[in-house]
Amino acid sequence: MENNLNNIKAHIVLVTSGQPTLNPRLVKEADALVSAGYQVTVIYQHWNAWGTKYDTGLLAKKAWRCIRVGGATNEKRSVYLLSRIIHKAGNIVAKYFGFGLGAAELALGRCTILLYKEALKHPADLYIAHNLAALPAVVKAAKKARAKCGFDMEDYHRNEVHDNPKEFDVRLKTYIEEKYIPLTNYLTASSKHIAYNYQLIFPSKKIVPILNVFPKNQHEQNIKTGSTLKLFWFSQSVGLNRGIEDVLRALKLLEPAAIEFHILGQLTIPVKEALAQIIKTLEFLCQPAIFYHDPIHPDSLIQFASQFDIGLALETGFSINNKMALSNKIFTYINAGLAIIATDTPAQKYLIDKYPLIGKLYKPDDHAALSIIVRNYIDHPTLLKDTRQAAYQAGQAALNWETERSKFLAVVTNTLSN
Incomplete structure (x- = not known):
């Protein structure tokens, strides 16, 4: 959507607690936003070595800006180790003393706080969270910037690991969801089933399913029959x-x-x-x-x-x-x-x-x-x-990104114009 004040496309910041190679859904969204004329910044954290290896080649070809926080196992190692210590301490505090005073956010992800601090450096019209640990960072950054925010629910997060509501992981993620999801301006989900179940919890929210599909295959199908x-x-x-x-x-x-x-x-x-x-x-x-x-x-x-x-x-x-x-x-x-x-x-x-x-x-x-x-x-x-x-x-x-891309861009347009 054109910014009515200066006729420049909006700036959109995508934030993830993973990394681009490991999150093709985020990459497709960032590419779609750039192709639609938006300014795009991606903020992420290190997750593993092979993902970092392929990030180098992937990001070199992208038109969007990408920033990593929190160090890595082979770069800014002191920052990486400190973030791990803080994350573990947050888990201990949250388990034994409760989720208040920021303990839940520290326990949720190694870089949740660092993602928020980095997002603050990039004033935007819209912040989009990928993965639950990025959600607090995005909601808080959007509030500070007086901007809007969205959350892509690739999973039914509260029951990713366990179904038992007494489990710490379930209680922690449920707390984060119920604290921050009501503050978002749009929600998308990776399947109709995930969207439906979140809709039951947050009935006032409209949740749009965006499937995990890929761009149409540009190669002709060649089915070779063989004995094996x-x-x-x-x-x-x-x-x-x-x-x-x-x-x-x-x-x-x-x-x-x-x-x-x-x-x-x-x-x-x-x-x-x-x-x-x-x-x-x-x-x-x-x-x-x-x-x-x-x-x-x-x-x-x-x-x-x-x-x-x-x-x-x-x-x-x-x-x-x-x-x-x-x-x-x-x-x-x-x-x-x-x-x-x-x-x-x-x-x-x-x-x-x-x-x-x-x-x-x-x-x-x-x-x-x-x-x-x-x-x-x-x-x-x-x-x-x-x-x-x-x-x-x-x-x-039908089952391709060209179809789902139009749905995603419509959600962004409607959110910015509302």
Whole structure:
């Protein structure tokens, strides 16, 4: 929206307690705002080493300004260590003495206070928070600058880790949400289920779902048929109890079918050893073809994924948030043109029911059902080809950032003009 006083586009500051490479949703929003003519500043903090590695190349190509606070493990280490000490102290105070006097904000995130102090240095017309630990910083900065603020609820934060309302994490995040969300000028959410559940808590707020989709695939789909079926799963980090065990047990049932299982993400030695132990326990007739891939640049992920046949969206439903989430994982597969096999969580069921030709569902932990779905694709290669084409077409027609981008920019325009 044009500023009526000086005919210059508004300045918008996005604040995250993560970092750009690890938050493609923030990057897409920042790019969209710049392309719409806004001045954009992104303020973030260090999260991990491989994210920092790829941030360097990512940020060099962006037209928006980016500022990191709180140091890192290999730069401004004293600031980083001090922020960790303060964060841990905040946790102790909040656990044993309550959330008042700023203890909740200190306990919430390592850099919440530093994000706020940096945001104050950049007067803006609109401040947008990504991740809950950025919300207090954005609300306070907006109040100080007499500006507006928004919050993108990528998760159902109060139940990200636990569902038990007595758990410290649940109580802390609930306190922060109820303190700061009422003070925002707009809210977006990453799925209809997350938006609906927050709407029940904050009925006076309008919450707009903005899906975790990606720009339309600029490459023509090339489905190469081969004798080996290739399964693909990825995440920022590889962990246990995230559905991978279902796949390993299904592979045992599918012996001796020619199947490759590709896993991409940051993999620690203990997790790799634990997976190896599961494989050993299953007593495969032949060693299964499992390939581990290091994290890659986000811009390369969809093209990398397109070499596989089936994308695995294996949410386990361990928390309310996990049941309601539509992660960028499932939309990456759709954009890359992979057949989808997804666990039957409410949000993923809603998506597959709406686009039934793009894949199949199975109940979490039901590895026998998973093996039947995979076997059906092996036995019916035409079905696999048709499913992949349907997924690709869904990404080109509706499930893409071009569609969601217009919704996001409409929210920003309406907020600034209200």
